[in-house]
Amino acid sequence: MLSNVFLKTLRDQRRSMVWWTTGLVAITMLTVLFYPSIKDSPELDDLLGDEDSIMRAFVGDVPDLTSPEGFLNSQLYFLLAPILLLVFAISAGSGAVAGEEEKGSLDLLFSHPVRRASVVLHKLAAMIVAILGLSFVLWLTVVVGALIVDMDIGMVRVAEATLSAALLASLFGALALALGCATGKRGMTIGVSGAVTVLTYFINALRPVADAIDPARFVSPFYYYIDADPISNGLDPVHALAMMAATVLLALAAVVTFERRDIAV
Amino acid sequence: MVLVIHTEKLTKDYGTNRALSEVELEVREGEVFGYLGPNGAGKSTTIRILLDFIRPTSGSANVFGLDSRADSEEIRRRTAYLPGDVVMYDRMTGAEVLTYFANLSGGVDQRYVAQLAERLRCDLTQPIKSLSRGNRQKIGLVQAFMHRSELIIMDEPSSGLDPLMQQEFYSLVEEVKSEGRTVFISSHIMPEVERVCDRVGIIRQGKLVTVEDIEVLKGRALHRLEFHFSEPVPREGFVDLPGVRDVTVEDTVVSCTVMGKPDALIKAAARFEVVKLVAHESSLEDVFLSYYGDGETDA
Missing domain, CATH: 3.40.50.300 (P-loop containing nucleotide triphosphate hydrolases)
Structure with missing residues (x-):
């Protein structure tokens, strides 16, 4: 586990992964187990209100709340699941280079024959593997929970929605990585990444409510994540590719900015 | 090379x-x-x-x-x-x-x-x-x-x-x-x-x-030495010794700076009863600034 930067970074995450897995399973399972009390209450659908109700900013532009798809979208995939994965991703992305730089261990690392680009890419890869691991846990918990409460949902569709969330988290993790690579400042990186998360979430979420911001939806990663409703329709290949392309561009920016600057003491 | x-x-x-x-x-x-x-x-x-x-x-x-x-x-x-x-x-x-x-x-x-x-x-x-x-x-x-x-x-x-x-x-x-x-x-x-x-x-x-x-530098190294004698000593015995400067004599205590060999100084001191000898490690500033001078006035 110590033979390269990628494996060592994964190894570093093992303790926090235990806690993340525990928390993710608990929150997801509690949410899914709540389904039986929702599904027999069609009157809950009235809560959604009409098409421009503010409710939709937090549960998504769903047709109902009581179908398995409507329930999972509104209760889990629209806000809760992506936020959990994003918090992990931003924490890992900002820690990867800026975190190690602030602790002061980058000097010793780079005194060995490793290239800056390769360290950045190894750390990015480790982060994405961890995100995929957590996403797998999320998927498994939803599938098991669905079996327990007898929810009629296909495990492939759940996998597609979860994968979409993993792509979104990877994108934000790459954003944090790039900001950390460019500045070397972890706190600032977390702050800016968090602000971008909130801003782009609301650009997408408030779209059905406020027509004025509708044209801005294309800049929101959340639009590509959920707008095609992957849990009902499957993963939209164009939207998935858009998220991947943005991740690649951010990774490139991380490498280029980090190659060019001085490492702080 | x-x-x-x-x-x-x-x-x-x-x-x-x-x-x-x-x-x-x-x-x-x-x-x-x-x-x-x-x-x-x-x-x-x-x-x-x-x-x-x-x-x-x-x-x-x-x-x-x-x-x-x-x-x-x-x-x-x-x-x-x-x-x-x-x-x-x-x-x-x-x-x-x-x-x-x-x-x-x-x-x-x-x-x-x-x-x-x-x-x-x-x-x-x-x-x-x-x-x-x-x-x-x-x-x-x-x-x-x-x-x-x-x-x-x-x-x-x-x-x-x-x-x-x-x-x-x-x-x-x-x-x-x-x-x-x-x-x-x-x-x-x-x-x-x-x-x-x-x-x-x-x-x-x-x-x-x-x-x-390093040998050249060692020859230029400065040591600050302080001799404590059992009784007051005359100043004349310590000034004008080779390599010795900044001599101060206060009652029974002689302090000075030595550059290079301290031989002459030690022999001069040996004529009296030495009760204590304090040697201050030559600091970088002592060693080099005195020799190479202080190019910058703000230091």
Whole structure:
């Protein structure tokens, strides 16, 4: 586990992964187990209100709340699941280079024959593997929970929605990585990444409510994540590719900015 | 004569602050070179440019004849480094940290690592965060020596080491030298470099003031000595002695500065009953500023 930067970074995450897995399973399972009390209450659908109700900013532009798809979208995939994965991703992305730089261990690392680009890419890869691991846990918990409460949902569709969330988290993790690579400042990186998360979430979420911001939806990663409703329709290949392309561009920016600057003491 | 390190007009600015100014440094293959200067003089800045952690504002640095920027990976493959502030991974044990760094450079001789750890009395089983500064420094030293690199660069290597371990460190440096490898040691205190270095470069306020053989420098070293006698002594016996200056005589106490051999002074003092002798270690400022003068008025 110590033979390269990628494996060592994964190894570093093992303790926090235990806690993340525990928390993710608990929150997801509690949410899914709540389904039986929702599904027999069609009157809950009235809560959604009409098409421009503010409710939709937090549960998504769903047709109902009581179908398995409507329930999972509104209760889990629209806000809760992506936020959990994003918090992990931003924490890992900002820690990867800026975190190690602030602790002061980058000097010793780079005194060995490793290239800056390769360290950045190894750390990015480790982060994405961890995100995929957590996403797998999320998927498994939803599938098991669905079996327990007898929810009629296909495990492939759940996998597609979860994968979409993993792509979104990877994108934000790459954003944090790039900001950390460019500045070397972890706190600032977390702050800016968090602000971008909130801003782009609301650009997408408030779209059905406020027509004025509708044209801005294309800049929101959340639009590509959920707008095609992957849990009902499957993963939209164009939207998935858009998220991947943005991740690649951010990774490139991380490498280029980090190659060019001085490492702080 | 092969140059292992060669810088030309090496300059580094931080904003308007010039950290390094046109430094021309030449370190020869197989020598132990001491890079001496007060804190903040630009020692670490020079080292960090050699390893491509930071980039020069102008000028160039070559290691093994390779450019510090274009061929950094190759330079770092052949160079080991001990940072001034040894920061490793808190949650990993010493053994894990060493394994990781060994793997990054393509593997090292494990028996040699074990040998080094034993000689420096390292506890490799504890997490780094539970170690004292001195013990962390020792793991840093094992790391710097274990690669058996052609060039070992060490920033303040013996800081935090107890005297016994300092001796062990000196003999490790001697061994490296006897194998024809090159050592570059930066320090702000004379004794650290005095023992092992062949040549010393003095850096001050970003400028390389001089490079001298250590023997020449030792001859110029200043010692502040203080004699306490059993009874008052005459001033005349202590002034005008060769190499002795700044003489003050107060009742039974004579203090003065000696440059080079203290022979004449000791003999002069021996005529009286000496009850106490205090020798102040010559500080860098004492040694060099007095000799080379103070070019900058603000220091």
